[in-house]
Amino acid sequence: MKDIHDECGVFGIWGHKDAATITYLGLHALQHRGQESAGIVTSDGETLHEYRQMGLVADVFTANVLHGLPGRSAIGHVRYSTAGSSTLLNAQPIRCVFDGGSLALAHNGNLPDFAALRAGLMRRGHVFHSSSDSEVLLHLIAASEAGSLVGRIRHMMTQARGAYSIVMLTGRELVACRDPQGFRPLVVGRLDGAPVVASETTGLDLIGATYEREVEPGEILIADEAGERSHPMPAPAPGATPAAPARCVFEHVYFARPDSLVFGRQVYLVRKELGRQLAREQPVPGAETVIPVPDSGVGAAVGFAEQAGLPFEMGLIRSHYVGRTFIEPESRIRHFGVKLKLNPVRAVIEGRSVVVVDDSIVRGTTSRKIVQMVRSAGAREVHMRISSPPTRWSCYYGIDTPSRDELVAARIPDMHPLACELTADSVGYLTAPGMHHAVSGDPEGTGYCDACFTGRYPLPVPEGYDPKKC
Numbered sequence: 311m312k313d314i315h316d317e318c319g320v321f322g323i324w325g326h327k328d329a330a331t332i333t334y335l336g337l338h339a340l341q342h343r344g345q346e347s348a349g350i351v352t353s354d355g356e357t358l359h360e361y362r363q364m365g366l367v368a369d370v371f372t373a374n375v376l377h378g379l380p381g382r383s384a385i386g387h388v389r390y391s392t393a394g395s396s397t398l399l400n401a402q403p404i405r406c407v408f409d410g411g412s413l414a415l416a417h418n419g420n421l422p423d424f425a426a427l428r429a430g431l432m433r434r435g436h437v438f439h440s441s442s443d444s445e446v447l448l449h450l451i452a453a454s455e456a457g458s459l460v461g462r463i464r465h466m467m468t469q470a471r472g473a474y475s476i477v478m479l480t481g482r483e484l485v486a487c488r489d490p491q492g493f494r495p496l497v498v499g500r501l502d503g504a505p506v507v508a509s510e511t512t513g514l515d516l517i518g519a520t521y522e523r524e525v526e527p528g529e530i531l532i533a534d535e536a537g538e539r540s541h542p543m544p545a546p547a548p549g550a551t552p553a554a555p556a557r558c559v560f561e562h563v564y565f566a567r568p569d570s571l572v573f574g575r576q577v578y579l580v581r582k583e584l585g586r587q588l589a590r591e592q593p594v595p596g597a598e599t600v601i602p603v604p605d606s607g608v609g610a611a612v613g614f615a616e617q618a619g620l621p622f623e624m625g626l627i628r629s630h631y632v633g634r635t636f637i638e639p640e641s642r643i644r645h646f647g648v649k650l651k652l653n654p655v656r657a658v659i660e661g662r663s664v665v666v667v668d669d670s671i672v673r674g675t676t677s678r679k680i681v682q683m684v685r686s687a688g689a690r691e692v693h694m695r696i697s698s699p700p701t702r703w704s705c706y707y708g709i710d711t712p713s714r715d716e717l718v719a720a721r722i723p724d725m726h727p728l729a730c731e732l733t734a735d736s737v738g739y740l741t742a743p744g745m746h747h748a749v750s751g752d753p754e755g756t757g758y759c760d761a762c763f764t765g766r767y768p769l770p771v772p773e774g775y776d777p778k779k780c
């Protein structure tokens with residue numbers, strides 16, 4: 311129930327007779343990461359075959375389309391645009407032919423300095439077909455004069471600073487790589503002996519693949535006829551500071567599916583721990599019932615209720631037949647969408663003091679509607695509890711958050727006026743150390759990005775940067 315847009319999901323498999331169909335299934339399990347477009351590129355050992363279309367995976371790929379994608383290797387992508395507009399031209403995987411052959415690329419992440427990189431390439435004669443930052447990555451690889459594909463990717467990595475978990479396909483190789491700070495997740499698994507890569511482990515679970523490990527930050531993994539080779543990030547030059555890992559903590563708070571392992575941790579268990587910590591930090595004296603905002607608030611509400619010794623109830627029921635609110639373009643419709651998606655269960659709310667647990671508050675419009683919905687179902691008191699710190703800063707690393715002036719916690723930093731804005735009896739957030747302690751056991755959050763909560767950006771953001779204007 312967020313006004314934050316999801317990002318993208320990537321998938322790849324090398325050396326399996328059902329490569330296209332498996333990629334279709336893998337993308338289906340990553341659908342929560344992007345609903346605007348879907349695409350698959352396969353390799354028959356020589357030629358790349360592609361199909362991309364706007365829409366959901368199940369609508370884009372029919373049996374006939376999958377039959378038209380031959381070969382034993384494939385990559386796929388589901389997209390929500392964080393840079394570049396929502397058109398078929400920006401759908402992925404994208405493809406090019408260069409002096410090294412054909413190359414297709416699917417990208418999850420965002421490059422804050424993409425406009426400058428693109429302008430530099432255009433001055434050198436490069437022609438772009440899309441407005442996506444992913445095409446810049448493709449051009450940087452193609453333009454490199456390194457003698458090998460790994461060399462070309464390394465060259466790209468020295469130029470592009472930002473968030474990128476990438477899968478690539480040539481006629482003969484599958485490549486997976488992750489930016490040196492590892493903002494976005496990427497995992498490796500195996501199916502019938504074939505290596506599989508996916509944004510989240512749910513992409514492996516659905517196809518029956520076994521999880522092996524994360525692709526490490528800065529790693530390039532190549533699979534071809536000769537086997538698999540991992541190229542770890544080179545050691546920094548003498549005197550240079552190595553890039554500090556900056557895994558996105560919001561993957562655990564909201565984005566990833568709860569049944570995924572992300573950055574080596576089970577998301578559902580992390581969310582429960584966030585809820586327990588929230589109950590310790592922000593108790594609600596006299597509360598009688600804990601209800602989640604489904605679906606992303608469920609894990610935290612279970613943890614909150616356990617810690618507080620209160621009954622947990624599904625006091626809001628979500629319709630699964632309505633698209634996420636952010637798909638609808640006009641705010642007038644979005645507000646209506648809250649009612650389309652959620653309905654209160656009066657019998658567990660009426661006459662009670664209710665704690666409503668959600669993972670975050672963005673603009674505040676949805677939260678306000680939910681508070682009003684719970685109150686109109688007869689709640690005596692409504693207390694909002696949020697299993698992350700106030701979202702006061704925009705993300706530049708692949709999550710499409712609104713600008714700062716639209717973030718309600720940036721506009722209204724004090725809790726009492728914020729509760730009034732939301733029409734709640736009280737509102738309480740988790741602290742940043744509390745969040746990090748629940749996620750990793752380290753209250754400092756070492757190795758994680760938390761910039762949307764703290765404003766501590768792990769990479770400088772170009773002045774005046776607005777991903778929506780790219």
Ligand code: SF4
Nearest residue numbers: 558560705759761762
């Ligand atoms: Fe994730 Fe927030 Fe950092 Fe963006 S700013 S990468 S959403 S933690």
